[in-house]
Amino acid sequence: MRxxxxxxxxxxDLRLALAEKDNEAIHRALVGLALHDADGAWVQDQCLALKDHPSWDxxxxxxxxxxxxxxxxxxxxxxRVLPVLRSALNDPRTAGYAEQAIDDIEVFVTPDQGPHT
Incomplete structure (x- = not known):
């Protein structure tokens, strides 16, 4: 891994990648937004909207x-997020990614943070 x-x-960039159904561009846009967009709730919503995307990757x-x-x-x-992640644990192709996300949530999100936004 590098x-x-x-x-x-x-x-x-994400809208265009989705419209063009370009999976590689979707990957780049999602990661770029997750790492750099100031509105985490908006990025979260974009990720949740893709929970049933036809492509496992x-x-x-x-x-x-x-x-x-x-x-x-x-x-x-x-x-909203934990049920999606738990469901993804049932798919061997996505289970590792779901586990990583759950681990990040357990480490970085306080359960009693007030409204879960």
């Missing part, structure tokens, strides 16, 4: 990015 710096991207990156949001912002909507 670390690569992920540059910021615009929300339009897009679903996996969306799950991974939920963990990034939790780590970077210290908050996430536990009531």
């Amino acid at each position: 670390y690569e710096s992920v540059p910021p991207v615009s929300r339009d 897009v679903r996996a990156i969306a799950l991974l990015c939920l963990g990034h949001v939790a780590r970077i912002h210290g908050t996430i909507d536990l009531d």
